[in-house]
Amino acid sequence: MPPGEHTIEASQNGKPVKKKVKVTAATAAKVQQDFLEIKARADAGEEDQPYFDLNHDDREASAHPSEYFWGGDHPQNGGVRAKVEWSGAGEQAVKGKTYRRFSPTFFVNASGEVSLKHPSGAFAVNQGGMVNRAAFKKIAPIWSKSASADEDPAASGPEGPTPRGEQQQQQAKEEELTMKSLLAVLAKLGLTTSAEVDEATAVTQVTAKFTEITAAATKGNADLVAAKADLDKTREDLVKAKKATAKTVVEAAISAGRIPSQNAEIKAKWEGLIEADPANAELLPEPNPVLQQVVAATSAKEAGKGAGAGAGDATHPFLVKAKEYQTEHKVSEPFAFQKVAAKEPAIYDDYRASIGLGDKSTK
Helix, strand or coil: CCCEEEEEEEEECCEEEEEEEEECHHHHHHHHHHHHHHHHHHHCCCCCCCEEEECCCCCCCCEEEEEEEECCCCCCCCCEEEEEEECHHHHHHHHCCCCCEEEECCEECCCCCEECECCCCCECCEEEEEECCCCCCCCCCCCCCCCCCCCCCCCEECCEECHHHHHHHHHHHHHHHHHHHHHHHHHHCCCCCCCCCCHHHHHHHHHHHHHHHHHHHHHHHHHHHHHHHHHHHHHHHHHHHHHHHHHHHHHHHHHCCCCCCCCHHHHHHHHHHHHHCHHHHHHCCCCCHHHHHHHHHHHHHHHHHHHCCCHHHCCCHHHHHHHHHHHHHCCCHHHHHHHHHHHCHHHHHHHHHHCCCCCCCCC
16 A cells, blocks of 8 residues: 555445545554454464455455555555565465556555455455555556566566565565564563564463563552551551650650659650650650659549549649749749748648648758
């Protein structure tokens, strides 16, 4: 099929029709894909082998195609082209100049796109024939118009191939070497089983390997998503554990008289520091005896409340004065306790006696 857009006069269901046909590199790729599917079914015994006939009579085969490919944009030498194995009848038709042109058989949709497979699933097993009047008027002839010995690709002189025949043989050798090199690379990459497979088998094996690689990549991506979800959950659990540990350490520090229990800002600061780095717990201040007593008294008071003690619910005057001093002078709770205890030892002694720490002591 010559490249470009064409309006052709063809036959469909035995009736003459005009069709617009678009021929591009994508056409060659689609025809090759359809051909390989038909060939695979034929090799499996589910379909007849693809072939070309003579004059569209659907009788003897003129050739059997082995590959379709894009030949470029040249109006004569380009377009969709086929490699074939001639039958005896086809070879004689070419050499004897019985037929001059080739006419393809295909399906075409409303957009002018060509296929060898109908949307219904039917295949074009007979894919064209040797003719003398082709629907594509620009289609390249099988031999040159003049049919002189140096232009006829089928001609050979008494001394061997003509200059054009030698050129074609050289081109064929170069193509064969290129294909062998490509097959060797494909085999080295593990995409084919051997560098000796034919082209159709190579295409089938490379397609299968690509499908295998794609499936493995899909599974790998799924595993990666699952692993990431597990990692996110582990990180979340770790954050929760760090928060819980920091809170436990700070509560223990309060109980040990290291930091005041009533200052929420100080508690939050230490919890944040220890959550960021557990080693920061070593920076906590040494236990303060006065603060220890306050914590113990507070704990005893809370325990008394839990047991139903009524009279002990009132706040002791010493604690009231200490709180007032802390608020007025904007100092820490332990410092306020020390100042009030030194200033009013009698109230402090009474407070100590009320929490069971002795009768007389101001230290």
